[in-house]
Amino acid sequence: xxxxxxxxxxxxxxxxxxxxxxxxxxxxxxxxxxxxxxxxxxxxxxxxxxxxxxxxxxxxxxxxxxxxxxxxxxxxxxxxxxxxxxxxxxxxxxxxxxxxxxxxxxxxxxxxxxxxxxxxxxxxxxxxxxxxxxxxxxxxxxxxxxxxxxxxxxxxxxxxxxxxxxxxxxxxxxxxxxxxxxxxxxxxxxxxxxxxxxxxxxxxxxxxxxxxxxxxxxxxxxxxxxxxxxxxxxxxxxxxxxxxxxxxxxxxxxxxxxxxxxxxxxxxxxxxxxxxxxxxxxxxxxxxxxxxxxxxxxxxxxxxxxxxx
Numbered sequence: 191x192x193x194x195x196x197x198x199x200x201x202x203x204x205x206x207x208x209x210x211x212x213x214x215x216x217x218x219x220x221x222x223x224x225x226x227x228x229x230x231x232x233x234x235x236x237x238x239x240x241x242x243x244x245x246x247x248x249x250x251x252x253x254x255x256x257x258x259x260x261x262x263x264x265x266x267x268x269x270x271x272x273x274x275x276x277x278x279x280x281x282x283x284x285x286x287x288x289x290x291x292x293x294x295x296x297x298x299x300x301x302x303x304x305x306x307x308x309x310x311x312x313x314x315x316x317x318x319x320x321x322x323x324x325x326x327x328x329x330x331x332x333x334x335x336x337x338x339x340x341x342x343x344x345x346x347x348x349x350x351x352x353x354x355x356x357x358x359x360x361x362x363x364x365x366x367x368x369x370x371x372x373x374x375x376x377x378x379x380x381x382x383x384x385x386x387x388x389x390x391x392x393x394x395x396x397x398x399x400x401x402x403x404x405x406x407x408x409x410x411x412x413x414x415x416x417x418x419x420x421x422x423x424x425x426x427x428x429x430x431x432x433x434x435x436x437x438x439x440x441x442x443x444x445x446x447x448x449x450x451x452x453x454x455x456x457x458x459x460x461x462x463x464x465x466x467x468x469x470x471x472x473x474x475x476x477x478x479x480x481x482x483x484x485x486x487x488x489x490x491x492x493x494x495x496x497x498x499x
Contacts, residue, residue, distance in 0.1 A: 203371045208397025214434045216404060217486050222487025223434035225252035227408070228466050229441060232258050232451035234270040236463045241278060243467035249474065250489055251280040251467075253437065255335055255361070258323040258450040262472060265329060272330035272497035279490030283361050286291075286341065287317055287322035292354035292450070307365040308337035320348070327355055333495025337363035339380055346381025359383045359495030364417060368432065370395075377457035378403045383495075384437065389413040391418055397432035400443030406435045412469055416440040423473050427481035435487075438473065442467045 195205035216324050217223055228244075231237050231254040244251050254275070260268065266306035268284070275282035290298035293315065297303030319341050322335050332355060336342050342362065348354040364386040368374040379384055386408040387399060400407065409429060413420040421443060422429075429436060445462055448455045477484060490496065 201334055201372075202402075203375065204401040205396040206398070208401065208432055210392045211393060211397060211428065211432050213431050214397070216400065216435055217295050217485075218406065218487050218491065219493050220487050220491040221485065222491070223430050223436070223485045224477075225406075225435075225437050225487045226250055226470055227253040227255060227437045227439045228463065228470065229255045230257055230344055230438050230448065230466070231449065231463055232256055233263065233456070233476040234274065234457045235281075235456060236459045237271055237274050239460045240463040240467055241274070243464040245268060247467055249467050249470045250486065251470075252487060252489060252491075252494060253279075253283060253333070254284040255285070255439075256325050257285050257335075258448075258452070259285045259287040259289075259292075260326045260331075260334070261318075262450050262452065265325075268326060268329045268331065269499070272499050275497040276330065276499045279494075279496055281333050281359065281414070281494040282331060283335050283359065283495060284331055285363070286319045286337070288318050289337060294390040294469055307430050308363060310338050310341060316344070320344060323354065323358075326402055327358060327414070330497040330499040331495075332497055333359035333361060333496065335361045335363055338366045339366065340365070342377070342382055343380045349381070357496075361430040361495075362386050364389065364408070364410065368399065372408045372496050374399045374403045374405070378405050384408055389417045393425065393428045393432050395444075396429065400433050406437055407433050408437045408439060409433065410439045410441050410442060411473055413439050414445065414447070416447055417441070419443045424480075426473060426477045427484065430477070430481060430484045438470075440469045440473065442469070 290306045360383045362382045367388040384406045
């Protein structure tokens with residue numbers, strides 16, 4: 191074991207989990223340790239309702255994300271979400287379009303085959319995914335949510351060559367999580383801007399990932415049922431301690447899976463969006479009580495993928 195640990199150290203990887211819960215010294219560029227993300231904001235109406243709830247409950251929001259995909263939004267809807275995000279200085283992150291469970295292949299829907307996650311099958315699907323991103327960027331979006339490591343690499347290369355905006359945020363999906371420091375390092379090298387991790391890692395394991403990469407970590411504090419349904423509010427002070435910089439995300443337990451969403455589910459999406467903000471308020475109250483020294487990022491920071499309209 192010692193020989194293996196020595197080799198990992200040569201690769202600049204931690205040799206064990208952060209069992210001592212040593213504090214992270216890393217922060218967002220603005221000096222903050224944590225930010226707030228509201229996921230499953232599936233369209234302009236849900237976005238407006240989320241902002242209304244945030245105003246009522248005094249919940250600062252740094253980022254909203256969407257899961258049904260760019261391909262299921264009209265150009266006018268994408269443009270409206272971009273305008274709202276730009277007006278309120280909030281990052282708007284849209285999921286990249288067609289993926290395995292949306293296609294005609296059967297593996298993604300089988301019990302064992304679900305390991306494929308939300309990746310893109312074949313070259314055609316990869317092209318469709320890139321086209322989805324081009325469409326969003328042309329309408330002002332500056333943050334996308336891919337679930338395929340190859341796509342992430344392609345998008346990063348496109349950014350470097352001027353084919354996509356250089357400030358485009360590439361937020362890896364929780365359906366493509368980095369479960370250990372080595373995988374997190376690969377994601378960082380591939381061009382990920384902000385890193386989703388499995389929903390069930392403990393603070394020591396998360397701390398090991400933090401030791402390996404500088405990327406912000408995305409972490410569900412309340413987890414949707416189909417990803418475990420964990421409710422981890424009292425862990426937030428420790429998570430800030432070992433994992434900063436970190437995005438706290440608020441899913442909902444005991445709630446339906448609404449992907450792909452649309453007008454037929456919009457009322458449900460609105461109610462769920464407002465409840466996510468309510469959950470964020472509860473979490474912030476606990477964090478302010480038990481870790482008053484933890485520093486939240488100011489709103490509208492320059493590294494956020496705020497739309498440009």
